[in-house]
Amino acid sequence: xxxxxxxxxxxxxxxxAQTIRPLLFVPFGDGEYCLYILPELNDxxxxxxxxxKFPWVDEDEHTENRxxxxxxxxxQKKSIEDNFExxxxxxxxxxxxxxxxxxxxxxxxxxxxxxxxTDDKDxxxxxxxxxxxxxxxxxxxxxxxxxxxxDLKTIKGIVDYWRAIGDCPANLHRDLKRFFPxx
Amino acid sequence: MKKxxxxxxxxKAMQDAGLTQTAVAEQLSVSKEAVSQWLKEKxxxxxxxxxxxxxxxxxxxxxLVINEEPNAPVxxxxxxxxAKTKNxxxxxxxxxxxxxxxxxxxLPFDTLEMPPILKSPNCDYEYLCQVASKVRxxxxxxxxxxxxxxxxxRRFSELQAVVVPVLWGTKNRHENAIHIHLPDSKTTWVYLNxxxxxxxxxxxMAHELGHCLSPSLSGNEAEDFADDFAGALLFPKIxxxxxxxxxxxxxTSAAKINKVIEIxxxxxxxxxxxxxxxxxxxxxxxxxxxxxxNAFFGAVTNFNKKFDNLSEALLGxxxxxxxxEFIKKTESSFETPFYxxxxxxxxxxxxxxxxxxxxxxxxxxxAQSIHSELT
Numbered sequence: 001x002x003x004x005x006x007x008x009x010x011x012x013x014x015x016x017a018q019t020i021r022p023l024l025f026v027p028f029g030d031g032e033y034c035l036y037i038l039p040e041l042n043d044x045x046x047x048x049x050x051x052x053k054f055p056w057v058d059e060d061e062h063t064e065n066r067x068x069x070x071x072x073x074x075x076q077k078k079s080i081e082d083n084f085e086x087x088x089x090x091x092x093x094x095x096x097x098x099x100x101x102x103x104x105x106x107x108x109x110x111x112x113x114x115x116x117x118t119d120d121k122d123x124x125x126x127x128x129x130x131x132x133x134x135x136x137x138x139x140x141x142x143x144x145x146x147x148x149x150x151d152l153k154t155i156k157g158i159v160d161y162w163r164a165i166g167d168c169p170a171n172l173h174r175d176l177k178r179f180f181p182x183x
Numbered sequence: 184m185k186k187x188x189x190x191x192x193x194x195k196a197m198q199d200a201g202l203t204q205t206a207v208a209e210q211l212s213v214s215k216e217a218v219s220q221w222l223k224e225k226x227x228x229x230x231x232x233x234x235x236x237x238x239x240x241x242x243x244x245x246x247l248v249i250n251e252e253p254n255a256p257v258x259x260x261x262x263x264x265x266a267k268t269k270n271x272x273x274x275x276x277x278x279x280x281x282x283x284x285x286x287x288x289x290l291p292f293d294t295l296e297m298p299p300i301l302k303s304p305n306c307d308y309e310y311l312c313q314v315a316s317k318v319r320x321x322x323x324x325x326x327x328x329x330x331x332x333x334x335x336x337r338r339f340s341e342l343q344a345v346v347v348p349v350l351w352g353t354k355n356r357h358e359n360a361i362h363i364h365l366p367d368s369k370t371t372w373v374y375l376n377x378x379x380x381x382x383x384x385x386x387x388m389a390h391e392l393g394h395c396l397s398p399s400l401s402g403n404e405a406e407d408f409a410d411d412f413a414g415a416l417l418f419p420k421i422x423x424x425x426x427x428x429x430x431x432x433x434x435t436s437a438a439k440i441n442k443v444i445e446i447x448x449x450x451x452x453x454x455x456x457x458x459x460x461x462x463x464x465x466x467x468x469x470x471x472x473x474x475x476x477n478a479f480f481g482a483v484t485n486f487n488k489k490f491d492n493l494s495e496a497l498l499g500x501x502x503x504x505x506x507x508e509f510i511k512k513t514e515s516s517f518e519t520p521f522y523x524x525x526x527x528x529x530x531x532x533x534x535x536x537x538x539x540x541x542x543x544x545x546x547x548x549x550a551q552s553i554h555s556e557l558t
Binding site: 014054130 | 184186244278281494503505506534537540541546552555
């Protein structure tokens with residue numbers, strides 16, 4: 001069965017990767033789901049200058065896990081670049097908020113026909129405007145739970161940690177009710 | 184920015200592909216009327232349909248869409264030594280400028296009056312001396328006192344320029360300062376990398392002040408004026424005249440170099456600025472210029488090594504610095520409204536860290552930390 005690739009954006013990666021280890025490049029469930037980031041995320045995570053809530057991203061275990069990316073051919077690369085031009089222009093003229101890498105995630109998702117996981121309001125709106133598949137982190141956690149890739153205790157721990165460090169997804173309350181009404 | 188379809192390219196591509204309006208409509212799941220309206224420039228496709236239309240016609244964004252931006256952000260760079268400015272550097276800075284437009288309504292400046300600017304800025308030596316002298320008076324310094332960057336800060340506010348202090352690191356970057364002017368709001372945004380030595384930083388600040396005083400100039404003319412203004416402000420004619428005599432009085436090249444370094448040390452400016460200003464003065468009065476051996480460049484390197492980067496001097500060890508402290512220290516040191524504008528915009532519009540990253544161009548985790556602190 002072919003893999004069902006899912007792209008996780010920066011925020012979603014930072015919200016999950018410290019607890020669900022390794023987060024990326026591990027197939028799970030009957031659907032052979034497999035999570036990916038884009039190579040550009042690694043550039044984004046490097047060279048920080050200020051104290052961060054996410055110092056663990058520099059640990060070997062995590063940097064190693066971030067070395068796997070979706071394979072794309074030359075034609076797909078060109079198509080992704082074309083998509084990006086349209087998406088980034090729309091950000092600049094109509095929807096300020098997402099960064100260049102955010103826009104690139106949507107460009108990949110469109111070309112590969114795979115969903116992107118994000119909790120960012122503007123990035124979600126951007127995905128919708130271009131008819132890219134998009135889901136919040138808690139929906140991904142629901143898929144992981146349904147695939148026995150993680151359990152409720154872990155999920156509760158993650159959500160509690162988000163609350164503790166003040167890094168909650170935009171629609172945490174709504175999404176919890178929707179995907180984990182028992183939590 | 185106004186967008187319209189390139190009808191000529193679209194029509195030709197449809198013709199080449201044998202696509203009628205009806206066929207396009209069917210492929211894109213829109214009405215034939217919608218396609219007709221697009222091609223008559225009566226409406227513009229939604230983003231998803233625009234992209235699908237481009238794919239169908241096999242046209243890139245630049246071939247299908249004409250972007251008209253009469254008030255495009257105007258960019259000037261303070262480049263790192265040896266860096267070449269390419270189109271993508273300008274485009275990236277313009278993208279930042281487009282995001283900055285959203286902060287304009289939050290500016291604390293008087294929007295009714297224009298700030299005082301120079302009538303006809305130029306690089307004539309005597310004219311530059313007059314301008315430098317005037318600016319020195321305005322920042323309460325006499326002709327020989329040392330300019331500190333704190334003296335320059337208030338002038339930026341008075342010229343309605345927003346200083347944006349950023350940490351861009353010391354390597355792998357094309358520029359260490361960017362000046363973005365938004366013609367529609369007549370606002371100016373000056374990005375200053377704090378990860379540079381104090382002498383360079385002070386020169387760039389003076390250079391950027393030169394840009395703020397001369398918005399009528401552009402391109403090389405603007406850069407030349409800003410450079411010449413910075414030199415004249417930091418090391419005015421009276422100091423250059425005295426320095427020329429002092430340096431000339433030394434018999435050996437090594438002693439001359441030591442004298443330049445000594446003067447630079449006293450004025451807290453680069454030895455290169457000292458030598459440059461001395462030679463400009465010499466040329467102006469018809470005297471021979473000072474020529475130093477190559478050992479001068481080694482002496483400058485050693486001179487620079489003695490000083491911390493401004494970020495270290497101002498902020499301490501930044502790896503231990505959190506976003507709150509960074510914002511607090513830069514707000515107070517540079518009297519900048521930037522982070523307050525950003526705070527208000529982010530909160531009122533519920534924007535994410537992506538916006539912070541684009542308008543600061545700082546690494547993502549830093550942008551996240553700043554976003555988290557501001558919201």
